[in-house]
Amino acid sequence: MMSPRHFSELDELESESIYILREVAAQFSRPALLYSIGKDSSVLLRLAQKAFYPAKIPFRLLHIDTTYKFREMIEFRDRVCRELGLDLIVHTNREALAEGANPFRLGTTKCCALLKTKALLDALREHEIDAAIGGARRDEEKSRAKERVFSFRDGFGQWDPKNQRPELWNLYNGRIDKGESVRVFPLSNWTELDVWEYIRREEIPVVPLYFAAERRVLVSGEKLIIPEHESPIQKDDVPALMKIRMRSLGCTYCSGAIRSAADSISGIIEELKVARRSERENRLIDHDEDGSMELKKREGYF
């Protein structure tokens, strides 16, 4: 038996998230956990294990693979799913790729719309998923700050931010008609720092790209890009060797690295405490235009 320790702010967040995950299991027919392989997904996965232990997680996992993800991410995903015996669906918009969809030709907005949003909506429809659980947090971006914990989507997967259901206390209303769905955000009230402190406390494995190491990068303006996939900027540039890490993981070209010496979880936490720049700064997709995240979210992006 463990002696009771102080019930901290982190415990309170954990408890709230577990409550939300159990509500999903009780209120929906075919929920799925959107697994994006990043740190938030890793925390979400642990919370789901906790919520239903010793039973198995009663959801399937869904990964929308754009095929532009880091190799290390895919290896990590497959290892985690194998070790935990998880039921993983990988969905890719093959038609768009066959027609040559990539961020250089289409621009990031269109590329995201095809390889992420459309792929996601298709997968949700194909597998008749009525609740999609995501790791998005309200502190990430200001349109996310507006989102409910149970966020209703109409039959076309669209979000109407001007007309959201009231959400009172912890009484989540998951009642929907056939074809409609709900996006659920159990980490709504977590901050980036909470996520890392929880990863440290629970010893949750994360993709090694989060830790600083000497890596070859392309310097493109203020962006540091790890060259994994063919890209036009590669042709003229010579990769430089720098000590860098990823603060947020996405597609290789659209997620910039940061210069950092933080090669451990504690190092990352110390770095965050003095950080002066935001987590998604290096995510190109957030900055295409004012309100671009909101636009993507309305259409069905996570």
Added chain:
Amino acid sequence: MIPEACQKPRDLLRFLTAGSVDDGKSTLIGRLLHDSGGIYEDELAALSRKSSAHGRSFDPSLLTDGLKAEREQGITIDVAYRYFSTARREFIIADSPGHDQYTRNMVTGASTAQAAVLLIDVRHGILPQTRRHAYIASLLGIQVVIVAVNKMDLVGFDADIFHRLRKDYLEFSASLRVRELHFIPVCALEGDNVTAKSPRIPWYEGMPLLQVLEMVEVADDRISKHFRLPVQTVIRGESGFRGYAGQVASGRIGTGDEVVVLPSRLPARISQITNYRLQMEEAHAPMSVAITLREQMDIGRGDMLCDPEHSPVSTRQFRAKLIWMSELPMRSNQPYLIRHTTQTACMSILKVLHKVDIHTFAEVEAGSLVLNEIGEVEIQTHKPIFCDSYSSNRTTGSFIVVDPIHNTTLAAGIIMEPSVEDPNSDPSSLALPNRGPEDRGLTVWITGLSGAGKTTICEAVHTELLARGHRVEMLDGDVIRKHLSRELGFSKVERDENIRRIGFVANLLTRNGVVALVSAISPYRAVRDEIRQEISGFLEVFVNAPLNVCERRDPKGLYKRARSGEFRGFTGIDDPYEPPLSPDVECKTDSETVKESVDKVVAAILKVLS
């Protein structure tokens, strides 16, 4: 790595900003975040680009108005949640809209807040929306209210105007219950008295806003209240592990303690308390845990484990304040759904006792409530809910009203005084108007092994049909055996007789326009088919779970007793179950979720009735 024990536990304050439109809520938050270092450099750079586009040098409100429509119209439509921390505290801010059209979004923010910062534009004084927000904050039990009198620069930082406003506020709010009330003169745009004391307001002797937020006491009193745990879901594991999972709503509990289980009122003892691999000796609010009991009991979602000495009131009728949140007006005697703790039931509003005049807080007569109105009503539910008054327990004293057809949340509810329990709680009557002779009746015959899930499905279908305005009656095999078939045993002849009696009653009901939901093992095919021939309007539902699954679940402990030879002739063990050959609906409860099964049955019923 810093050991866990050395880290100072952080304290968390959830607060809300409220007040009328244009009183400067978003600006104040932007200023608070900016001056406390809660904004990143790149966000700040983007902000000054946008501020100049709006013709201003620095507009902090653009930080929180996250929706395009909000920035275009310069108003806040929905709550934005922001996070920041100081050396003393972590804060979650709910920046809520002031526009009366979006009051429901303000209520959303207020329902989880511990403190409220209520803004008043010093030039306009107290507006109707100020009163409404002050009232809602008090109604929802927010204990600390900080009145920030904003735009002091526009009245030349005049102390007299501030004090007059303070007096006005105290006068109108005299009847509102608040533990702590603060008044601070501020200028949010320029930052006066936001994070630091303003030299431009020397006559103000109190603390700046941030310091007040750091100092106010918001001790979590949930732990000191009586124990309640509403069951969310049942977790089954190896070797008969059956964990009742949920978040402790109030109080604390230790292994070996006695609890009472509602609605059965049976006593039980706590065996284990777990969170993942952690075995705990004790749990308290608001921990999410799984609890196992020493006794084998039939417990499911919506049931509650409680302090046996101080259990909540179990009732089907109570008084409540409603904040109506829908464009559809409230209607008495119309079926709605109520969500209370982890229960869903069908409800109707018997009458409106009064509504609140938001200008005077007087109680005025009313027949109904419309969008953003607040009133007190008498509510009846079709099955008992286990509740306390909101003032004594926020979790068991709150509920929402859901539209069974449009699925939207119609109202927030606060239980005032639960009526004394109704000892004669007949679970299926509800004061709903008869729909008339055109109602079509139907017998829904739910058959399957003990433990297959018949009752769970039957009860959920019952709630759904009631909420859609149908007349429904439940005929449960276990209940019939206690009354109508009290003298019968379990021989084949007696079983057939029992089924014929149930069939006879179901037929009477069906002929009179009632949907009769029969939930009975009814193991023999011949007699089921015989009943089917007699009733016009019959739907056979086969709740199909393999015997080994039912035996593992064994919710009533009957399989164990049958296996031990305690009684004979138990269906599935030493008496046959003859599955239907072509059921109208089949629910495979070992692979489907409860909701999937219920949806199928409801869809089939509605198809027949339409």
